[in-house]
Amino acid sequence: MTDVSEHTSTESDTGVEGHGGDHAVAMAAAHGVETMFTLSGAHVFPMYDGAVKADPPMRLLDVRHEQTAVFAAEALGKLTRIPGLAVVTAGPGVTNGVSPIAQAQFAGSPLVVIGGRAPAARWGSGSLQELDQPPIIAPISKLARTVHKVADIAGSVDEAFTVAGSSHRGPTFLDVPMDQFFDRVTSERPTAGKGKRVEPDSDAIADIGAMLAQATRPILILGTDVWADGAEEAALRFVEAVGIPAITNDMGRGVIPGGHPLLMTKARRTALGTSDLVIVVGTPLDFRLGYGVFGGKEDAPAAKVVHLADSEGQVSGHADLAASAYGDLTLVIDGLQHSLEQQLRKPDWSTWVSELQADVAAAVERDNALLKADTDPIHPARIYGELLPRLEEDAIVIGDGGDFVSFAGKYVEPKRPGGWLDPGPYGCLGAGLGGAIAARIARPSSQVVLLLGDGAAGMSLMDVDTLVRHNLPVVMVVGNNSAWGLEKQPMQMLYGYDVVADLAPQTKYDEVVKALGGGGETVTDPTQIGAALDRAFAANIPYLVNVITDVNAAYPRATFGV
Ligand SMILES: Cc1ncc(C[n+]2csc(CCOP(=O)(O)OP(=O)(O)O)c2C)c(N)n1
Ligand SMILES: [Mg+2]
Numbered sequence: 001m002t003d004v005s006e007h008t009s010t011e012s013d014t015g016v017e018g019h020g021g022d023h024a025v026a027m028a029a030a031h032g033v034e035t036m037f038t039l040s041g042a043h044v045f046p047m048y049d050g051a052v053k054a055d056p057p058m059r060l061l062d063v064r065h066e067q068t069a070v071f072a073a074e075a076l077g078k079l080t081r082i083p084g085l086a087v088v089t090a091g092p093g094v095t096n097g098v099s100p101i102a103q104a105q106f107a108g109s110p111l112v113v114i115g116g117r118a119p120a121a122r123w124g125s126g127s128l129q130e131l132d133q134p135p136i137i138a139p140i141s142k143l144a145r146t147v148h149k150v151a152d153i154a155g156s157v158d159e160a161f162t163v164a165g166s167s168h169r170g171p172t173f174l175d176v177p178m179d180q181f182f183d184r185v186t187s188e189r190p191t192a193g194k195g196k197r198v199e200p201d202s203d204a205i206a207d208i209g210a211m212l213a214q215a216t217r218p219i220l221i222l223g224t225d226v227w228a229d230g231a232e233e234a235a236l237r238f239v240e241a242v243g244i245p246a247i248t249n250d251m252g253r254g255v256i257p258g259g260h261p262l263l264m265t266k267a268r269r270t271a272l273g274t275s276d277l278v279i280v281v282g283t284p285l286d287f288r289l290g291y292g293v294f295g296g297k298e299d300a301p302a303a304k305v306v307h308l309a310d311s312e313g314q315v316s317g318h319a320d321l322a323a324s325a326y327g328d329l330t331l332v333i334d335g336l337q338h339s340l341e342q343q344l345r346k347p348d349w350s351t352w353v354s355e356l357q358a359d360v361a362a363a364v365e366r367d368n369a370l371l372k373a374d375t376d377p378i379h380p381a382r383i384y385g386e387l388l389p390r391l392e393e394d395a396i397v398i399g400d401g402g403d404f405v406s407f408a409g410k411y412v413e414p415k416r417p418g419g420w421l422d423p424g425p426y427g428c429l430g431a432g433l434g435g436a437i438a439a440r441i442a443r444p445s446s447q448v449v450l451l452l453g454d455g456a457a458g459m460s461l462m463d464v465d466t467l468v469r470h471n472l473p474v475v476m477v478v479g480n481n482s483a484w485g486l487e488k489q490p491m492q493m494l495y496g497y498d499v500v501a502d503l504a505p506q507t508k509y510d511e512v513v514k515a516l517g518g519g520g521e522t523v524t525d526p527t528q529i530g531a532a533l534d535r536a537f538a539a540n541i542p543y544l545v546n547v548i549t550d551v552n553a554a555y556p557r558a559t560f561g562v
Helices: 020-030 042-053 066-080 092-096 098-107 134-140 150-165 178-182 202-214 224-228 232-242 265-274 287-292 329-342 350-371 380-390 403-411 432-442 454-469 485-495 509-515 526-539
Strands: 015-019 035-038 059-062 084-088 111-117 143-146 171-177 184-187 218-222 246-248 277-281 304-309 323-326 396-400 448-453 475-480 519-523 543-548
Touching (some): 015 020, 015 042, 020 042, 020 178, 035 432, 042 084, 066 084, 066 092, 066 432, 084 092, 092 098, 092 111, 092 134, 098 134, 098 171, 111 150, 111 178, 134 143, 150 171, 150 178, 150 184, 202 304, 202 323, 202 329, 304 329, 350 380, 350 403, 396 432, 396 454, 403 475, 403 485, 432 454, 448 454, 454 475, 509 519, 509 543
Parallel strands (some): 035 084, 111 171, 143 171, 218 246, 304 323, 448 475, 519 543
16 A cells, blocks of 8 residues: 655656656646645545645645536636646546536636546456546547556646647546556656647738728627637727727626727627627627627618637538638737728728617616616616626626526626626536635635526535635625526416426525525615625625515526527
8 A cells, every 4th residue: 555644756857756646736736727626535535645745735625516616617717717627536526527517618618627537457347436437528528538557647637738728728537547546656747738829811810801891880799718818908909999899798798898988788789780790709609699690680681790719610610601710819809900900991980889889878778777676576687786886896706597697697797807707608507606616716805796596506505615614705696586587487488387497485595604604694675785785795704695586577588599
């Protein structure tokens, strides 16, 4: 049996001596990882021993369900743009991580998951949790494989991080047979790999610049990969230099700060419905963007669509594109600005911009009425009416729920990029607590606000225990309509009745948080929401404000995503 009481890693000309966990932790640290999210299992003990004995030690953040570990790692990857690391035990630990891995794949989130695996020497004999995991993970990841020899761990972990962090980003998965993980070897530890910057095709960009110069009603859509690829400054520079109106989604939110005169998210219907050229950057043309069909409203012709992506594989295959380009998004956006500035025709979009600004102003007026709603039961919008003025510029707002979070998407316009987390196109409920844990770690002194539907809350609330144990203060707000609201309303609409959509009335989720060592309160009067939020921010502990809301105040939805 290996003596685990002493750390005996030594360096020699041929590499560093250590067990599999030592090598894996060292390579993760070389890629910038400071925290390992995990839930204990003997198959991965070497990872813990490697973390404890590393210099400096790697922080171990242990949670109550593997989904939270992987969601937290995904969220940390999204916020810091360094792949997050989750370590899960063999078999059920890995399978509990499947939904978050799929979510990371859909959202292009940089994430590395290391799984335990039954020992190689006994493979086929039926040892505990003996499951061949890579075939399960392969369809939902960029790379999924078994590291069969301890000597290959350092190189494989380096590759897993490099691949996860290179565009188009996404999850990677390695599992290591237990006997190899515990084994020791003198192994080279490569210098951390870096993704390559792909140069876009300059002719394609020049053509798009010429097309843009001819447009009279152009709109720019900025999505997650603008932030993930580090192109947020280029994007804001471009928008301001050429005066093009813009809409943001997902992690693109905040790239054009809330309240900016060229941010037209609130005029989205008019903008996308009557534009003649829609340039979509760093987000897929999926259900959230009407599958890439724009224009055609108010007798407008269909808009031309240009797709700019971080990598070739991300360029839409289904949409009817007028043009496309891919590569490092800073180079793409800077190139487009340069190309536009070279054009003889200097476009004047001021009338279009004024039209959209008037639309935004009208939307703000309409919003204000609902944000102040004083109905009984509480309209969910009123919660945002109270929350928005209390949010600081660097706040991180996380959404986990149905309608309640759709309202957040409508009202919360972050002032900075990296201030908004939602599940993205996979739409997996239960990501919230992991997101909150990650946000608090990524920004120790920012406000962290987790918005939870009451249904979603039930999927991860036990991980408030993790917030408490690790001293991670977070303000949680539950929009408690005592229902799976986003499902209840469509079922009513389709069938005229609903089943399996109701939850127990007015459950005291705040008492759950108190029982776990945090604080909280229930609010039923709209005039009391503000004071409750103030207490939540001041408490500096995990604190849940449970707001009882009107189940009939459904989000006005134009699409159900199919
Ligand atoms: C893991 C998972 N299961 C089920 C769904 C389907 N679903 C989408 S929204 C929703 C209702 C969410 O209810 P709640 O969190 O209470 O928010 P509300 O719509 O009531 O505001 C459900 C069940 C999902 N997206 N993810
Ligand atoms: Mg609900």
